[in-house]
Amino acid sequence: MPFMKGPAPIRRTLKFLQAGRLVLKDKIKIFSLNYNTAGKNHIGARDFVFWCLPQLQYKNPQVQVITFKNLTPTPFIKCYYDDGRHMLIDIDNKPKDEVLEHLISVIGKSDAVLAHEAVLAEKKDNPANFGIGCEKSCICEIPGQLPCPGLVPLPNMMRGKFKHATE
Template identity: 45%
Template sequence: SRCREPPPFQREMAETGNGERGWVLLGLETQTSPGPMKFVFFNIPQIQYKNPWVQIMMFKNMTPTPFLRFYLDSGEQVLVDVETKTNKEIVEHVRKILGKSEETLEREQQERQQLSHPANFGPRKYCLRECMCQVEGQVPCPGLVALPKEMTGKYRAALRASAKD
Protein backbone atom coordinates (compact mmCIF):
# COMPACT_ATOMS: atom_id res chain seq x y z
CA SER A 1 0.00 0.00 0.00
CA ARG A 2 2.99 2.33 0.41
CA CYS A 3 3.81 2.16 -3.32
CA ARG A 4 0.48 3.44 -4.64
CA GLU A 5 0.85 7.23 -4.47
CA PRO A 6 3.90 9.27 -5.47
CA PRO A 7 5.41 11.28 -2.62
CA PRO A 8 4.55 14.98 -2.27
CA PHE A 9 8.22 15.98 -2.60
CA GLN A 10 8.41 14.66 -6.16
CA ARG A 11 10.60 16.90 -8.29
CA GLU A 12 10.33 17.60 -12.02
CA MET A 13 11.28 14.58 -14.11
CA ALA A 14 13.11 14.17 -17.39
CA GLU A 15 11.19 13.06 -20.43
CA THR A 16 11.27 9.43 -21.40
CA GLY A 17 11.49 8.53 -25.06
CA ASN A 18 7.79 8.72 -25.79
CA GLY A 19 7.32 12.21 -24.37
CA GLU A 20 6.04 11.03 -20.99
CA ARG A 21 7.67 11.78 -17.69
CA GLY A 22 7.85 9.35 -14.87
CA TRP A 23 9.52 7.86 -11.88
CA VAL A 24 10.25 4.31 -10.95
CA LEU A 25 9.43 2.23 -7.93
CA LEU A 26 11.34 -1.01 -7.67
CA GLY A 27 10.29 -3.74 -5.32
CA LEU A 28 12.64 -6.67 -5.30
CA GLU A 29 13.18 -9.87 -3.41
CA THR A 30 16.80 -10.93 -3.28
CA GLN A 31 16.16 -14.69 -3.25
CA THR A 32 14.10 -15.17 -6.42
CA SER A 33 16.49 -14.62 -9.33
CA PRO A 34 19.77 -12.79 -9.91
CA GLY A 35 18.41 -10.79 -12.90
CA PRO A 36 16.71 -8.01 -10.90
CA MET A 37 19.69 -7.67 -8.56
CA LYS A 38 22.07 -7.35 -11.50
CA PHE A 39 19.68 -4.83 -13.08
CA VAL A 40 19.81 -2.73 -9.90
CA PHE A 41 23.59 -3.01 -9.61
CA PHE A 42 24.60 -2.50 -13.25
CA ASN A 43 21.76 -0.74 -15.06
CA ILE A 44 20.06 1.60 -12.56
CA PRO A 45 23.17 3.86 -12.34
CA GLN A 46 23.27 4.03 -16.15
CA ILE A 47 19.59 4.94 -16.30
CA GLN A 48 20.09 7.62 -13.63
CA TYR A 49 23.07 9.05 -15.54
CA LYS A 50 21.17 9.23 -18.84
CA ASN A 51 17.99 10.58 -17.17
CA PRO A 52 19.15 12.85 -14.33
CA TRP A 53 15.67 14.16 -13.53
CA VAL A 54 13.97 10.77 -13.24
CA GLN A 55 13.41 9.82 -9.63
CA ILE A 56 14.16 6.18 -8.86
CA MET A 57 13.07 4.67 -5.57
CA MET A 58 14.02 1.13 -4.57
CA PHE A 59 12.08 -0.81 -1.98
CA LYS A 60 13.77 -4.06 -1.02
CA ASN A 61 12.09 -7.15 0.41
CA MET A 62 8.62 -5.61 0.58
CA THR A 63 6.95 -7.94 -1.92
CA PRO A 64 7.40 -11.63 -2.75
CA THR A 65 8.11 -10.93 -6.44
CA PRO A 66 10.30 -8.20 -7.94
CA PHE A 67 8.66 -5.61 -10.18
CA LEU A 68 9.16 -2.18 -11.72
CA ARG A 69 6.43 0.44 -11.56
CA PHE A 70 6.56 3.56 -13.71
CA TYR A 71 4.34 6.58 -13.03
CA LEU A 72 3.83 8.65 -16.17
CA ASP A 73 2.69 12.27 -16.41
CA SER A 74 -0.61 11.21 -17.91
CA GLY A 75 -1.42 9.47 -14.62
CA GLU A 76 -0.93 6.05 -16.14
CA GLN A 77 1.02 3.41 -14.24
CA VAL A 78 3.11 0.81 -16.04
CA LEU A 79 3.88 -2.31 -14.03
CA VAL A 80 6.63 -4.64 -15.26
CA ASP A 81 7.17 -8.09 -13.73
CA VAL A 82 10.88 -8.92 -13.71
CA GLU A 83 10.92 -12.10 -11.63
CA THR A 84 12.35 -14.57 -14.15
CA LYS A 85 14.14 -12.13 -16.47
CA THR A 86 17.85 -11.42 -16.78
CA ASN A 87 19.11 -7.87 -16.47
CA LYS A 88 19.55 -7.61 -20.25
CA GLU A 89 15.98 -8.76 -20.84
CA ILE A 90 14.74 -6.20 -18.30
CA VAL A 91 16.67 -3.38 -20.00
CA GLU A 92 15.38 -4.36 -23.45
CA HIS A 93 11.80 -4.63 -22.20
CA VAL A 94 11.89 -1.21 -20.48
CA ARG A 95 13.55 0.33 -23.54
CA LYS A 96 10.86 -1.19 -25.74
CA ILE A 97 7.89 0.07 -23.73
CA LEU A 98 9.21 3.46 -22.54
CA GLY A 99 12.32 4.31 -24.56
CA LYS A 100 12.77 6.07 -27.85
CA SER A 101 12.49 4.06 -31.05
CA GLU A 102 15.56 3.27 -33.15
CA GLU A 103 14.34 5.65 -35.88
CA THR A 104 14.02 8.52 -33.41
CA LEU A 105 17.49 7.89 -31.98
CA GLU A 106 18.97 7.69 -35.48
CA ARG A 107 17.24 10.92 -36.55
CA GLU A 108 18.51 12.77 -33.45
CA GLN A 109 22.04 11.50 -34.12
CA GLN A 110 21.84 12.75 -37.72
CA GLU A 111 20.67 16.18 -36.50
CA ARG A 112 23.54 16.39 -34.01
CA GLN A 113 26.04 15.43 -36.71
CA GLN A 114 24.64 18.03 -39.10
CA LEU A 115 24.96 20.76 -36.49
CA SER A 116 28.51 19.81 -35.56
CA HIS A 117 29.75 19.44 -39.14
CA PRO A 118 32.93 21.57 -39.53
CA ALA A 119 31.75 23.07 -42.82
CA ASN A 120 28.77 24.78 -41.16
CA PHE A 121 29.09 28.38 -39.98
CA GLY A 122 26.69 30.34 -37.82
CA PRO A 123 25.84 31.21 -34.21
CA ARG A 124 27.71 29.21 -31.56
CA LYS A 125 24.39 27.80 -30.37
CA TYR A 126 24.04 25.81 -33.58
CA CYS A 127 27.49 25.52 -35.20
CA LEU A 128 31.10 24.93 -34.26
CA ARG A 129 32.34 28.13 -35.92
CA GLU A 130 30.79 31.57 -36.24
CA CYS A 131 32.97 32.76 -39.11
CA MET A 132 35.14 31.39 -41.90
CA CYS A 133 38.12 33.19 -40.36
CA GLN A 134 38.10 30.71 -37.47
CA VAL A 135 39.24 27.92 -39.81
CA GLU A 136 42.98 27.39 -39.61
CA GLY A 137 44.78 28.73 -42.69
CA GLN A 138 42.11 31.30 -43.61
CA VAL A 139 42.52 35.07 -43.60
CA PRO A 140 41.55 36.45 -40.17
CA CYS A 141 38.66 38.88 -39.75
CA PRO A 142 39.67 42.48 -40.50
CA GLY A 143 37.91 43.55 -37.30
CA LEU A 144 40.32 41.47 -35.23
CA VAL A 145 43.56 41.66 -37.23
CA ALA A 146 44.31 44.43 -39.72
CA LEU A 147 44.62 43.18 -43.30
CA PRO A 148 47.78 43.88 -45.27
CA LYS A 149 47.30 47.15 -47.16
CA GLU A 150 47.63 45.31 -50.49
CA MET A 151 44.37 43.53 -49.73
CA THR A 152 42.32 46.64 -48.90
CA GLY A 153 40.07 48.33 -51.44
CA LYS A 154 41.32 51.84 -50.61
CA TYR A 155 44.92 50.90 -51.39
CA ARG A 156 43.96 49.26 -54.70
CA ALA A 157 41.88 52.27 -55.72
CA ALA A 158 44.79 54.58 -54.90
CA LEU A 159 47.16 52.40 -57.02
CA ARG A 160 44.77 52.54 -59.99
CA ALA A 161 44.39 56.29 -59.64
CA SER A 162 48.17 56.81 -59.50
CA ALA A 163 48.68 54.48 -62.51
CA LYS A 164 46.24 56.54 -64.61
CA ASP A 165 48.05 59.79 -63.83
Protein backbone atom coordinates in the same frame (compact mmCIF):
# COMPACT_ATOMS: atom_id res chain seq x y z
CA MET B 1 42.09 5.14 -6.43
CA PRO B 2 39.15 4.85 -4.03
CA PHE B 3 36.54 4.54 -6.79
CA MET B 4 38.14 1.24 -7.89
CA LYS B 5 37.27 -0.49 -4.60
CA GLY B 6 34.25 -2.61 -3.80
CA PRO B 7 32.31 -5.17 -5.81
CA ALA B 8 32.75 -4.82 -9.58
CA PRO B 9 34.47 -1.42 -9.70
CA ILE B 10 34.02 -1.38 -13.49
CA ARG B 11 30.49 -0.07 -12.80
CA ARG B 12 31.97 3.28 -11.75
CA THR B 13 33.91 3.94 -14.94
CA LEU B 14 32.68 6.47 -17.47
CA LYS B 15 33.09 4.03 -20.35
CA PHE B 16 30.79 1.52 -18.64
CA LEU B 17 28.17 4.16 -17.84
CA GLN B 18 28.13 5.49 -21.41
CA ALA B 19 27.66 1.96 -22.78
CA GLY B 20 24.11 1.78 -21.41
CA ARG B 21 21.49 0.95 -24.05
CA LEU B 22 18.33 2.02 -22.22
CA VAL B 23 17.32 5.63 -22.84
CA LEU B 24 13.82 6.23 -21.50
CA LYS B 25 11.12 8.10 -23.38
CA ASP B 26 10.76 11.79 -22.54
CA LYS B 27 7.31 11.31 -20.99
CA ILE B 28 8.64 9.09 -18.17
CA LYS B 29 9.43 11.08 -15.04
CA ILE B 30 9.76 8.40 -12.32
CA PHE B 31 11.18 4.87 -12.63
CA SER B 32 10.56 2.71 -9.57
CA LEU B 33 11.85 -0.83 -9.06
CA ASN B 34 10.60 -3.13 -6.29
CA TYR B 35 12.54 -6.26 -5.35
CA ASN B 36 13.75 -8.34 -2.41
CA THR B 37 17.33 -9.01 -1.40
CA ALA B 38 16.56 -12.72 -0.98
CA GLY B 39 14.65 -15.28 -3.01
CA LYS B 40 15.12 -17.06 -6.32
CA ASN B 41 12.51 -15.10 -8.26
CA HIS B 42 14.32 -11.82 -7.45
CA ILE B 43 17.75 -12.79 -8.86
CA GLY B 44 17.18 -11.02 -12.19
CA ALA B 45 15.95 -7.86 -10.45
CA ARG B 46 18.97 -7.81 -8.12
CA ASP B 47 21.36 -8.26 -11.05
CA PHE B 48 19.53 -5.54 -12.98
CA VAL B 49 19.93 -3.14 -10.05
CA PHE B 50 23.61 -4.05 -9.65
CA TRP B 51 24.63 -3.85 -13.33
CA CYS B 52 22.07 -1.82 -15.31
CA LEU B 53 20.68 0.75 -12.88
CA PRO B 54 23.84 2.95 -12.83
CA GLN B 55 23.77 3.07 -16.65
CA LEU B 56 20.05 3.90 -16.58
CA GLN B 57 20.65 6.77 -14.17
CA TYR B 58 23.58 8.09 -16.22
CA LYS B 59 21.68 8.01 -19.51
CA ASN B 60 18.50 9.53 -18.01
CA PRO B 61 19.48 12.37 -15.64
CA GLN B 62 16.00 13.93 -15.85
CA VAL B 63 14.28 10.76 -14.53
CA GLN B 64 13.90 10.06 -10.83
CA VAL B 65 14.98 6.46 -10.12
CA ILE B 66 13.70 4.81 -6.94
CA THR B 67 14.38 1.32 -5.62
CA PHE B 68 12.27 -0.33 -2.93
CA LYS B 69 13.84 -3.32 -1.17
CA ASN B 70 12.07 -6.09 0.75
CA LEU B 71 8.54 -4.69 0.40
CA THR B 72 6.96 -7.00 -2.16
CA PRO B 73 6.63 -10.76 -2.73
CA THR B 74 7.27 -10.41 -6.49
CA PRO B 75 9.64 -8.03 -8.28
CA PHE B 76 8.16 -5.38 -10.56
CA ILE B 77 8.92 -2.05 -12.22
CA LYS B 78 6.53 0.88 -12.17
CA CYS B 79 6.99 3.85 -14.51
CA TYR B 80 5.16 7.11 -13.89
CA TYR B 81 4.43 9.42 -16.82
CA ASP B 82 4.24 13.21 -16.77
CA ASP B 83 0.46 13.17 -17.36
CA GLY B 84 -0.26 11.11 -14.22
CA ARG B 85 -0.55 7.66 -15.81
CA HIS B 86 1.65 4.77 -14.75
CA MET B 87 2.79 1.45 -16.23
CA LEU B 88 3.41 -1.73 -14.28
CA ILE B 89 6.01 -4.18 -15.65
CA ASP B 90 6.35 -7.65 -14.15
CA ILE B 91 9.92 -8.97 -13.94
CA ASP B 92 9.27 -12.08 -11.84
CA ASN B 93 11.74 -14.92 -12.59
CA LYS B 94 13.33 -13.06 -15.52
CA PRO B 95 17.10 -12.72 -15.92
CA LYS B 96 18.61 -9.22 -16.10
CA ASP B 97 19.26 -9.40 -19.85
CA GLU B 98 15.65 -10.32 -20.57
CA VAL B 99 14.47 -7.49 -18.29
CA LEU B 100 16.73 -5.02 -20.09
CA GLU B 101 15.57 -6.11 -23.56
CA HIS B 102 11.93 -5.87 -22.50
CA LEU B 103 12.44 -2.38 -21.05
CA ILE B 104 14.21 -1.21 -24.21
CA SER B 105 11.31 -2.39 -26.35
CA VAL B 106 8.53 -1.08 -24.09
CA ILE B 107 9.70 2.19 -22.46
CA GLY B 108 12.95 2.91 -24.30
CA LYS B 109 13.46 5.22 -27.23
CA SER B 110 13.79 3.47 -30.57
CA ASP B 111 17.06 3.41 -32.51
CA ALA B 112 15.60 5.77 -35.13
CA VAL B 113 14.69 8.35 -32.48
CA LEU B 114 18.14 8.09 -30.88
CA ALA B 115 19.84 8.53 -34.26
CA HIS B 116 17.66 11.56 -35.04
CA GLU B 117 18.49 13.14 -31.65
CA ALA B 118 22.20 12.54 -32.25
CA VAL B 119 21.98 14.34 -35.60
CA LEU B 120 20.17 17.27 -33.96
CA ALA B 121 22.80 17.46 -31.24
CA GLU B 122 25.54 17.69 -33.88
CA LYS B 123 23.77 20.36 -35.91
CA LYS B 124 25.90 23.50 -36.15
CA ASP B 125 23.70 26.08 -37.86
CA ASN B 126 23.85 28.48 -34.93
CA PRO B 127 24.32 32.03 -36.29
CA ALA B 128 26.87 32.71 -33.54
CA ASN B 129 29.22 30.06 -34.95
CA PHE B 130 31.93 31.13 -37.35
CA GLY B 131 34.80 29.42 -39.14
CA ILE B 132 35.21 26.77 -41.83
CA GLY B 133 31.92 25.09 -42.64
CA CYS B 134 29.78 27.75 -40.96
CA GLU B 135 27.73 30.60 -42.37
CA LYS B 136 30.39 33.19 -41.47
CA SER B 137 34.03 32.38 -42.16
CA CYS B 138 35.51 35.05 -39.86
CA ILE B 139 34.34 36.88 -36.75
CA CYS B 140 34.88 40.20 -38.53
CA GLU B 141 31.81 39.43 -40.68
CA ILE B 142 29.55 39.46 -37.62
CA PRO B 143 28.00 42.90 -36.97
CA GLY B 144 29.51 44.78 -34.03
CA GLN B 145 32.93 43.08 -34.23
CA LEU B 146 36.20 44.72 -35.18
CA PRO B 147 37.31 44.22 -38.78
CA CYS B 148 40.27 41.97 -39.57
CA PRO B 149 43.62 43.64 -38.77
CA GLY B 150 44.86 42.65 -42.24
CA LEU B 151 42.19 44.83 -43.86
CA VAL B 152 41.93 47.72 -41.41
CA PRO B 153 44.84 48.31 -38.99
CA LEU B 154 44.00 48.27 -35.29
CA PRO B 155 44.30 51.51 -33.32
CA ASN B 156 47.68 51.89 -31.63
CA MET B 157 46.10 51.67 -28.17
CA MET B 158 44.97 48.09 -28.96
CA ARG B 159 48.34 46.89 -30.25
CA GLY B 160 50.79 45.34 -27.83
CA LYS B 161 53.70 46.91 -29.64
CA PHE B 162 52.59 50.35 -28.49
CA LYS B 163 50.69 49.38 -25.34
CA HIS B 164 53.60 47.60 -23.64
CA ALA B 165 56.41 49.77 -25.06
CA THR B 166 58.66 51.35 -22.48
CA GLU B 167 59.72 54.92 -23.07
